[in-house]
Amino acid sequence: MRRKIDLGNDSVGRLVLRLAIPTLLAQFINVLYSIVDRMFIGHIPVIGDLALAGVGVCGPIVTLLSSFAYLVCQGGAPLMAMKMGEGDHDGASGILSNCLRLLLVLALALSAVFFLLRRQLLLWFGASADTFPYALTYLTIYIAGTAFALMATGLNSFLICQGRSGLGMGTVVLGAGLNIVLDPIFIFVLDLGVAGAAWATLLSQAASCIFALLCLRRKSMPVPLHWGRFDWGACKKVLTFGVSPFLTICSDSVLLIVLNTVLQRFGGPGEGDALLTCTAIVQSYMLLITMPMGGITLGCQSIVSFNYGAGRPRRVEKALKHILALCVGFTAVMLAATWLCAPLFVRLFTQNADLAARSVTFIKIYTAAVIPLAVQYVIVDQSTALGQVRLALFCSLFRKAVFLVATVALPMLLTASAAFWAEPICDVVAACVSSFLFLRFIPRLLAGRAGDNLDTVPRDGI
Numbered sequence: 001m002r003r004k005i006d007l008g009n010d011s012v013g014r015l016v017l018r019l020a021i022p023t024l025l026a027q028f029i030n031v032l033y034s035i036v037d038r039m040f041i042g043h044i045p046v047i048g049d050l051a052l053a054g055v056g057v058c059g060p061i062v063t064l065l066s067s068f069a070y071l072v073c074q075g076g077a078p079l080m081a082m083k084m085g086e087g088d089h090d091g092a093s094g095i096l097s098n099c100l101r102l103l104l105v106l107a108l109a110l111s112a113v114f115f116l117l118r119r120q121l122l123l124w125f126g127a128s129a130d131t132f133p134y135a136l137t138y139l140t141i142y143i144a145g146t147a148f149a150l151m152a153t154g155l156n157s158f159l160i161c162q163g164r165s166g167l168g169m170g171t172v173v174l175g176a177g178l179n180i181v182l183d184p185i186f187i188f189v190l191d192l193g194v195a196g197a198a199w200a201t202l203l204s205q206a207a208s209c210i211f212a213l214l215c216l217r218r219k220s221m222p223v224p225l226h227w228g229r230f231d232w233g234a235c236k237k238v239l240t241f242g243v244s245p246f247l248t249i250c251s252d253s254v255l256l257i258v259l260n261t262v263l264q265r266f267g268g269p270g271e272g273d274a275l276l277t278c279t280a281i282v283q284s285y286m287l288l289i290t291m292p293m294g295g296i297t298l299g300c301q302s303i304v305s306f307n308y309g310a311g312r313p314r315r316v317e318k319a320l321k322h323i324l325a326l327c328v329g330f331t332a333v334m335l336a337a338t339w340l341c342a343p344l345f346v347r348l349f350t351q352n353a354d355l356a357a358r359s360v361t362f363i364k365i366y367t368a369a370v371i372p373l374a375v376q377y378v379i380v381d382q383s384t385a386l387g388q389v390r391l392a393l394f395c396s397l398f399r400k401a402v403f404l405v406a407t408v409a410l411p412m413l414l415t416a417s418a419a420f421w422a423e424p425i426c427d428v429v430a431a432c433v434s435s436f437l438f439l440r441f442i443p444r445l446l447a448g449r450a451g452d453n454l455d456t457v458p459r460d461g462i
Contacts, residue, residue: 005163007085007306012318015303020326022165023299026172027291032180035284035348037197040183042349044193047134049350051194053273054134056280057127057260061114062142064253067246068110069150072102073157074298075242078385080223081161081302085309089223096158096216097228098235103154107147114143126260128273138198145202152208155225159215161302162222167215168299175208244384244392245298251400256283259407259419266416274355275416281349281359282366282420285342289334289370290377296327297381304385313446320382327374338367362420369424372431379434383442391441399430 005018042052076099083092114121118139127135142149152175160168179200186196216225263279264272300323307315346359376399383392406422 005165007081007163007303012303012315013322016300016319016322016326019160019163019165019299019303020296020323022169023160023295024292024330025295026169027295028288029169029173029176031284031287031291032176035287036176036180036183037201038280038284039348040187041194041197043351044187047193049277049352049355050130050273051134052280052349053276054127054131055138055194055197056276056283057122057125057131057135058139058142059280059283060125060253060256060260061121061139063256064250065110065114065143065146066149066153067249067253068106069103069153070249071242071246072099072106072238073154073242074245074301074384075099075238075240076102077157077161077298078301078305078387079238079241080158081305081385082309082387084162084222085306092223093226094228094231094234095238096223097226098231099154099158099238100225100227101230102235102238103150104147107150110150111143111146114146115140118143124261125257126264126272126276128264128269131273131276134194137194141195141198141202145205148202148205148209152205152212155209155212155216157298158223158225159212160299161305163302164215164221165299171208171212171215174211175204178207179204241384241387241389244380244389244396247393248380248396248400251397255400255403255407258404259422262407262411262419263416266411266419271416274358277350277355278359278362281346281355282362284349285338285345285363286366286423289331289367290373293327293330293374293377294381296330297323297377301381301385304382308386308446316386316446320378323382324375324378327378328371331370331374335367335370338364358417362417365420366423369427369431373427375431376427376434379438383438386442386445388441388445391437395430395434395437398433399426402426402429 005015007015010018038052038055041055042048044051076095080092080095083089083095119136122132122135122139152171156168156171159165159171182200182203183197186192186200187194188196190196192199213225215221218224260276260279263275266272267275300319303319304316304323307313307319342360342363343356346356346363350356350359376395380392380396383389383395403422403426406425407419410418410421
């Protein structure tokens with residue numbers, strides 16, 4: 001198989017597979033960052049269940065930090081791909097260098113802000129007196145490595161958008177593999193407990209960051225990384241494009257924080273901690289679906305952006321159909337796996353029979369509408385790839401609003417555990433509304449593009 005990928009000339013179906021499969025697998029492996037941490041933490045003698053609940057409280061805060069990387073990379077990567085599709089490699093290089101600056105500034109600012117607010121954040125967002133010490137230990141160490149986390153995530157997208165999905169996968173595999181090795185050593189052999197899990201994550205993200213930087217600096221890259229000159233106009237455009245994926249992930253974190261808070265409040269001290277332990281397990285399983293699916297949709301953005309920039313709407317349409325089919329097929333497989341394998345998955349985290357049984361039930365509820373969720377993912381991410389930021393943002397925020405209302409209302413009307421039904425409800429409602437809007441506006445947008453020719457490519461490939 002050729003190492004180089006021609007986004008404008010290769011078969012669309014083959015392109016989708018060549019970019020989607022490595023990023024899907026990479027995100028599967030990337031999930032191990034959180035799952036392996038939680039799995040080992042759950043098996044720490046005596047304190048395992050409480051420590052797992054504490055780290056579960058940290059989860060949304062960690063995701064909130066990571067969402068700032070997507071503000072830059074998912075704003076910059078589609079713009080960079082469009083510039084490459086137009087044959088403007090100098091413009092593409094300027095976007096890459098300014099995205100590096102943005103990532104560095106955000107990393108420094110966020111590290112300071114979150115370090116100062118870490119205690120208040122944990123108390124506001126669901127930590128009880130019993131789980132707070134474990135949550136504080138984990139979050140403090142994680143914040144120290146914020147720069148590595150943001151740079152690793154952000155720079156990896158610029159490898160993928162240049163058709164180097166193999167290197168993108170390598171970045172993730174390196175970090176996740178190192179994390180798997182270091183976790184048991186730090187947690188059990190060195191007896192560092194929760195702190196060991198956090199240090200393993202920090203060092204793994206540092207390794208991923210360094211690898212991504214070295215890859216982007218290679219002269220063989222279509223658009224190598226250079227420091228370049230500062231361009232506020234380019235930065236502003238990147239942030240404008242990136243606001244939709246940023247708010248999508250950021251609001252996910254906020255909603256998970258609301259979920260934790262609701263469970264703690266309506267469940268009470270003992271029941272609340274038990275439900276938070278279940279939530280940590282449920283969210284770990286959900287990541288096995290959402291992160292690989294995000295790998296497919298984000299990994300294939302370059303195909304859509306490049307061909308849209310090159311004025312080839314028929315290739316864009318083909319790409320959208322292939323991406324949707326792949327996402328729906330993936331979620332159908334995962335839905336079947338859920339009903340077969342959920343009990344086995346839960347046992348990785350806890351040996352408590354009651355917590356295990358409840359977690360299995362909650363996983364089945366939470367994943368009941370993952371196929372409509374696949375439609376939502378494709379619409380939001382590919383609307384962003386086409387530059388339709390407002391459409392992507394509305395579709396994303398509408399889904400969050402439905403989730404928020406259901407999360408708060410269901411426990412008030414029923415029981416605390418009814419909050420888990422908010423996910424399938426919002427997935428179905430949002431998919432219907434987003435599909436209507438996408439089919440109303442996007443075909444009109446593509447019809448306005450000139451140069452629809454599948455046989456020739458007027459710009460350079462990769």
